[in-house]
Amino acid sequence: MWSATYMWSKPLFSQLLLLIAVLTSCAPTLHQEQEKTTSPAPLRTAVESDNSAGEGSVGPSSGSETDASSACLSCHEYGVNHHPTDFVPADPSNFPFPLYNSQVKCLTCHNENHMGSPFMLRGGPYTNRREICFRCHHEDEYSQIYPHIMLDSDGKVTEVNNRPVCLICHSKMPDPSVDRTKDVSFRADVAFLCWRCHSLMGKGVLNQHVLLKPSLNMLSYIEQSEQKMKVTLPLVPRERITCSTCHNPHQKGVITYEPSAKGADAPDRLRLQEAALCVACHEI
Numbered sequence: 001m002w003s004a005t006y007m008w009s010k011p012l013f014s015q016l017l018l019l020i021a022v023l024t025s026c027a028p029t030l031h032q033e034q035e036k037t038t039s040p041a042p043l044r045t046a047v048e049s050d051n052s053a054g055e056g057s058v059g060p061s062s063g064s065e066t067d068a069s070s071a072c073l074s075c076h077e078y079g080v081n082h083h084p085t086d087f088v089p090a091d092p093s094n095f096p097f098p099l100y101n102s103q104v105k106c107l108t109c110h111n112e113n114h115m116g117s118p119f120m121l122r123g124g125p126y127t128n129r130r131e132i133c134f135r136c137h138h139e140d141e142y143s144q145i146y147p148h149i150m151l152d153s154d155g156k157v158t159e160v161n162n163r164p165v166c167l168i169c170h171s172k173m174p175d176p177s178v179d180r181t182k183d184v185s186f187r188a189d190v191a192f193l194c195w196r197c198h199s200l201m202g203k204g205v206l207n208q209h210v211l212l213k214p215s216l217n218m219l220s221y222i223e224q225s226e227q228k229m230k231v232t233l234p235l236v237p238r239e240r241i242t243c244s245t246c247h248n249p250h251q252k253g254v255i256t257y258e259p260s261a262k263g264a265d266a267p268d269r270l271r272l273q274e275a276a277l278c279v280a281c282h283e284i
Helices: 002-038 046-053 068-074 129-135 190-195 203-208 216-229 274-279
Strands: none
Touching: none
């Protein structure tokens, strides 16, 4: 009887020793995790208050601690946003999204945790992402705006709200007579500007082209193709492929430099027809 008990307890004792060793080795890690979870969150903003209050409520003025929106610009490399920020809306008490120190910031319309609806739009998901715009703006005031029609019947640049239509996408008015690709500036990344109105293209094209950076060999080949085909294939911003690399968003007659003018008012606004466009970048 004693012998049987001894034979049973010996492996059990060994198992207990092994368990104790494992728990001991894990103790520092568990302690570190506990420290992480109990440390204060780096950002405490109106977003959190808005989420707890429910959709549609106005977040309280926050902000003396951290301007969380400023962190957005560390990755999204444009100093002038596609939408004005740092202003007090006309009727803050009726505003549908949270404000920061009573002002509109990046996080007024976007969630900060990169989760939820596409493009982190607050209050989504939306069937059409333009729907978020009309939470604050009257849709009928914008329904007639079409930024790809830039010239009136007299050939002059049209205006929207007393400003040249070009400034819907550009941060300053370009001069087509002298400006080239490197001279023009935008209100945001070009792809971001296009996505405000246009649906995303098929994933195959999107994942293999937009915002990707060509290799040095491909860059050299593209430059040769531009000279050979007399076309401009702009790689902006940051030398990446973008929507305007393949598409010309301008109305015919706006761009005076012939290589850059190609594709204006063409089918799908392609700078070259599809077969030629592909071989302009890809060696076959």
